[in-house]
Amino acid sequence: MxxxxxxxxxxxxxxxxxxxxxxxxxxxxxxxxxxxxxxxxxxxxxxSKDDVLKLVEEDLMSQVDSSGFGTLPWEDAVRKWAYSYRDIFSAHTPLISVIAVLPVTDAPQTLAMYEAVTEGFLRAGFPEDRIIPCIVALEAYIFGAAFDATAPADIFDSGKLAESTPHFTAAMQSLGPVNYPSDLAFSMGLDALVAGFGALRGG
Amino acid sequence: MxxxxxxxxxxxxxxxxxxxxxxxxxxxxxxxxxxxxxxxxxxxxxxSKDDVLKLVEEDLMSQVDSSGFGTLPWEDAVRKWAYSYRDIFSAHTPLISVIAVLPVTDAPQTLAMYEAVTEGFLRAGFPEDRIIPCIVALEAYIFGAAFDATAPADIFDSGKLAESTPHFTAAMQSLGPVNYPSDLAFSMGLDALVAGFGALRGG
DNA sequence: AGGGATAAATGAATGGCATTCATTTATAGC
DNA sequence: GCTATAAATGAATGCCATTCATTTATCCCT
Known part of the structure; x- marks a missing residue:
């Protein structure tokens, strides 16, 4: 039929x-x-409904841009990949709780992405046994940042409790008109991770 | 009554x-x-039920250990705080989706934690306008890592698709008996963030 | 061409869930 | 002791994922 x-x-x-x-x-x-x-x-x-979410996840994973790992210097490839990954899942944060714990078995698109990224790390000179931990750490950061990207702008408004948190409130005000610096924060953290991990490369 | x-x-x-x-x-x-x-x-x-979750969150936030910021060098204080934060929320990942988007207004314990951390960064010599972005980035990393910590050990088992992902599969095998390196990854990423952010401190 | 197996769609039913509301109960203040 | 009010009740609502017996249509084999 x-x-x-x-x-x-x-x-x-x-x-x-x-x-x-x-x-x-x-x-x-x-x-x-x-x-x-x-x-x-x-x-x-x-x-089940979880199966539907897995189907959606696979589709999104295939949209994550790992293409830089063939062509760009490692630093730029990682950045491109990380931004694309975060941007896609910012719009799908309810999936993160599911994905983060989901076995990758039978998820071809997801595996294909890991393969591309691993290959890029290898080509850049990383020791084989450091690659997975680096990817896991980067992914954790990306998933966390995806939540941030959807947070309301006034999430850090201390309200009437402002007097009891003077340093925090002042630090917030020093940011100027932007009161939730999700993009600046993402870029700063990504720079730190790229710099720190980049140092692991062998000759 | x-x-x-x-x-x-x-x-x-x-x-x-x-x-x-x-x-x-x-x-x-x-x-x-x-x-x-x-x-x-x-x-x-x-x-609402969300209110109950907020109450639970506040209680957990009060358990996050920010005490190092008074006594330890900045690097050690951040590490202690980050580990404690991650360990607590690993057992409460369903809260993360709620917290990450939750305004901090009227959440005294949460604000108290931010205040303590901000003060620690100030004392360590950070420019005021870099502190919030650093905290936001660290928090994103911590939340993402909390999900990792609850993932099943075989989450990266590529199964029958192993042949089509040779580099990834080899990288996995190079880890030896441990097949999900959540703790190693957390420590590596945290080191990178601490090193990268530490460099922002002024004289 | 026909008939039996099978894959797919249906509609009704189930049990769990958060939440609402009219009503009752008990307490505190005057 | 009376009244206003805060708190607890139990029944009802509407939404949800999921199950199952039944029906419908297609494919394959003879």
Whole structure:
């Protein structure tokens, strides 16, 4: 029986739904409706809602830009990769809790990204046994920064408690009109990680 | 009417429930039951379940160890703070998605932590306008690493796709028996951040 | 061409969830 | 002792993911 539904279609519909209604709007019922089908029909193709999230994750991973590792100096390639990774997942933070703990087995796009990055590190002269820890640390930073990027601008407003936190409040004010420096912070931390890890390269 | 319930009691009960049953077990019904009360009674004291999570967060924040900033050299104080912060939130990752986006207004413990850290950075000679970005970057790293710490050991098992990811698979094997180097990665990244940010200090 | 296996879609039902609300209960202040 | 008010109750609501028995349509084999 030729089915109306398949994983590619479900993935595309889920992505479209998320971009229209956000992750709160991504329910099995709404997803089914957008595909013109009963909710229970989805379960012939995915085992659970978490499976749908995995499909979405795989699609997003394939959009992360690892292309710099073939062409650019290592520092620039890492930066390009990290910015692209963060920008993509800033719009999909609800996935992070799922991904971060999700085995990579049977996730070809995700594995392909790791392979490209690992190869780039090898070519840059990293000792083999330092590469995975570097990637893990960078990923942790990227995921954390993705949350920051979606935070409200006034997240650090100390309000009526300002008097009891004078140094913090002054440090906030010294930033000027920008009161949540998520982009500056990301760039500073990334510079530090790139510099620190870059020193691990052998001749 | 002297009430059986108050915010301190709700917070304590929520923490106990989480440590017994995990965050899946933290439902308004279960929380009410553990307090010997009807679920609807909770709504006289908190506006929503998110409010309960905020109470828990505040309690956890007060446990983060910022004490090193008074006594230790800046590098050691940051490390101590970061490890304590990560260890606490590793056991509470479902809070991270909430916290990361939560305004700090009316969160005295959280603000107190920021104040202590800011003061430590000032004492160490940081320019005032660099402190908040450094803290934001460190926090992003810590939150991301907290997710890592709970990941299953075989998260990077490439399975049957191993042949198509030779460099990644080899890099994994070079780690030896440990196949998810969350602690090594955390320490390496933290070293890089501490070194990179430390260089921002003025005379 | 026909018939049986099978993949896919349906609709109804289930159980859990946060939250609301009208009502009752008990306390504190005058 | 009366009244205003804070707090607790229990029933109801609406949303959610998921299950299952049943129906529908297609493919393959003879």
């Amino acid at each position: 030729g089915s109306v539904l398949d994983k590619a279609g479900i993935t595309a519909a889920a992505l479209a739904l998320v971009s229209r209604k956000g992750y709160d709007g991504l329910t099995m019922a709404a997803l089914a409706k957008s595909l013109g089908v009963a909710p229970s029909a989805l379960y012939n193709h995915v085992g | 002297g009430s059986v319930l108050d915010k301190a009691g709700i917070t304590a009960a929520a923490l106990a429930l989480v440590s017994r049953k995990g965050y899946d077990g933290l439902t308004m019904a279960a929380l009410a039951k553990s307090l010997g009360v009807a679920p609807s009674a909770l709504y006289n004291h908190v506006g």
